[in-house]
Amino acid sequence: MNFFPTPYPDEILYSTLGRYCIRSGNIKEIHNFEDLFSTRNCIASVELPSKIDALIENMPVNSIYTAEYFIYNHTLFPFYAAFIEPQRAEKIIKSMRSGRGADAYIRLGLVSNSIDLNKYFRFCPQCFMEDIEIYGEPYWHRIHQITGVFVCPKHKAPIYNSQVLVRGGSRQRFITPSIDNCIVEKEIYYPNEYIEKMIWMAEDAQRLLNSRFDFKEQEWFKRQFRAKLIEKGYARMNNFVHQKKLAQDFIDFYGEDYLKLVQSPVQNKSQNWLSSMVRYNNRITFTLRYLLLARFLGIPLDTLFNERIGFKCEYDDIDSYQQLWEKRLVELSQLGLSIREIANILDSTPKTVRRAIDKLGIETFWKYNGGGKYVNKKYTDTNEFKVKRDHLRAEWIKLHNKYPNKSSNQIRQSHQALYRWLSKYDLEWLRQHSRRKANISSTVDWNKRDKELLSKVKEVVKELQQGKPQRITWSTIGSRLGVNGWLLKRKDKLPLTREYIESVKEGLQEFHIRKIKWAIDKLEKEDKEITYWNLVEVAGVKPRYLKFISKEIKDILIEKGYNCDFL
């Protein structure tokens, strides 16, 4: 080549090569391939092009470009390879420099059919116009070609499919964008709640493209995620993960439709790509799923790659915690405690304890009665027990001093393990050192609450008055609002609401009369005869109640001109 076009910012290499072809003056397309790669035996590849070494060889003499420069700045390698191990990244770079075309895709798992790469080249109409203005021609942007990116991070607007196939025809041509193949046929509008998530994805993808984060082992990411899961209450230190809760919250966070759009639906709540991602295995998944999980957990990309996420506990990292946990387990299993008791002390589950015992090959007391330190002693007689008890007692007192306005019950809520242990082994002491404290004087603005509640109550009453009759009482209103019980107890603090409910609530007879009126209307509408049994059935009022309101029913029927001999 005696010239090579300067790549534009974030231009994908394919696009630069396309611009070369336009200017090369070659009549046959295939001659361009000979110019660029010294061979006809290769294809135009978009995301992860290969034979880049050959391309560099063929550059004009004083050209400054290196293979690495192109790979990092003008291909999708930094995105698709962001979460793979260093050795594999090396191999992929090698494939892109001199290997077979498909190797990089295979090594990244992009040929398996679990994710479909984009079918068409994509473009942002605003970037398209701006590029023409600034550079005199449009070009294909890297960020727009990423599968799962739906908006342009610069313009925060939807990107569109062009008419150019990414993998079409003989693939021995480089097609540049133009006003003929980049047409907005129909404007795209995404729901607002998607747009926010789409912008996250676009911005994160852009960070990956431009940041050159270090490659890390899978274990690093697994641990980062695990630490955050523990912090957020989705996992315990002992490797247990609340998969169902995690899956549900994740779905609620993104919405099922958005997850489908990014080809990452979470269908089965306990077995899915998400559950696999948070388990300790070496499986690598698609980049966008790491991004989805990181956003969900609130981990910024810089932190995810560069800072070890800490554990909010007294131990520095999970290893030393795990070691301590196992050491305690060995000790406890020598004490003749049941698995359930051990699980309680360790704040774990019997299943986990049993598994750990098997894994560690512990000779437990109930399997092997000898050699243990305290075999002939009860746990509560051991010195260890006394040390622990004193420690936990002190802890309990400390918490009560720290939160003078909280009752023991409230303190217990956030210190379940402590409470459980004391109530199991030290109940008498616990009783003597617990307090019931009235709630501190509340700062609730009851006037405001009363007014707000009143309008809600009015709506509920309106609903109750429509359709099939439901009796209007304090408790039906309360349950509709989800504050049954609370409402009755607080009614003296809510004068407006109280007065209103008292004025509309129904006695039993009143309610039965309303039911009968409703039944008469219904029978009329359905053109059915008004008989005793029809009324009983449609109104749902039992005959033994009917006799108490027969006078009222008669009045209604007479007024409507019906015969009421049956009453």
Ligand SMILES: [Zn+2]
């Ligand atoms: Zn744009």
